[in-house]
Amino acid sequence: MIAKTPNPPYYAVIFSNLRTEVSEGYEEIAEEMVRLAELQPGYLGHESVRDGLGITVSYWANLDSIKNWKANTDHLIAQKFGREKWYSAYKTRIALVERDYEFGI
Amino acid sequence: MIAKTPNPPYYAVIFSNLRTEVSEGYEEIAEEMVRLAELQPGYLGHESVRDGLGITVSYWANLDSIKNWKANTDHLIAQKFGREKWYSAYKTRIALVERDYEFGI
Numbered sequence: 001m002i003a004k005t006p007n008p009p010y011y012a013v014i015f016s017n018l019r020t021e022v023s024e025g026y027e028e029i030a031e032e033m034v035r036l037a038e039l040q041p042g043y044l045g046h047e048s049v050r051d052g053l054g055i056t057v058s059y060w061a062n063l064d065s066i067k068n069w070k071a072n073t074d075h076l077i078a079q080k081f082g083r084e085k086w087y088s089a090y091k092t093r094i095a096l097v098e099r100d101y102e103f104g105i
Numbered sequence: 106m107i108a109k110t111p112n113p114p115y116y117a118v119i120f121s122n123l124r125t126e127v128s129e130g131y132e133e134i135a136e137e138m139v140r141l142a143e144l145q146p147g148y149l150g151h152e153s154v155r156d157g158l159g160i161t162v163s164y165w166a167n168l169d170s171i172k173n174w175k176a177n178t179d180h181l182i183a184q185k186f187g188r189e190k191w192y193s194a195y196k197t198r199i200a201l202v203e204r205d206y207e208f209g210i
Binding site for chain 1: 106107108110113117119121122123152153154155156157158159160162188192193194195196197198199200201202203204205206207208209210
């Protein structure tokens with residue numbers, strides 16, 4: 001469940017979000033987006049948790065792979081639904097991972 | 106619940122973790138660490154969720170503020186307890202937030 005990422009540097013996209021009460025279509029599309037993201041060049045892994053607040057962190061080899069995924073046609077449609085139906089608020093942060101360390105992995 | 110952070114650049118510390126079944130002392134120390142972190146120079150905010158996997162992202166003005174917090178005496182003791190008792194595994198990633206964007210905030 002903790003993503004196995006290569007040695008830094010690599011990128012993290014931190015997606016912090018709050019849901020609306022609309023669930024129609026959400027689970028199916030969310031699963032499809034995970035499936036599609038995993039197929040993208042430069043995708044390194046992701047971690048996702050929700051308990052009221054949702055945090056999904058996806059890891060990417062470089063900025064280009066993030067830009068390509070953001071502009072993916074199916075993903076653009078999902079982003080539009082996200083703003084219209086599923087998310088009341090979100091913040092996305094694009095960050096260069098400079099160092100990492102671990103325990104018990 | 107979504108941290109209000111200033112315009113980039115700033116730093117994110119992504120702490121992804123799995124707990125043991127040992128809960129003795131955990132909640133009290135976790136709350137105390139939040140209280141102490143908020144007092145640190147350079148602390149900008151944090152977001153925390155657990156549902157099996159735990160993800161806590163804290164935001165910091167610069168690397169020095171992260172280093173100072175990591176070396177804080179009370180925090181060092183908590184980190185030691187964390188490895189000995191409360192966490193079966195964790196990964197910490199230190200990342201420079203280059204860009205962010207938001208919706209509904």
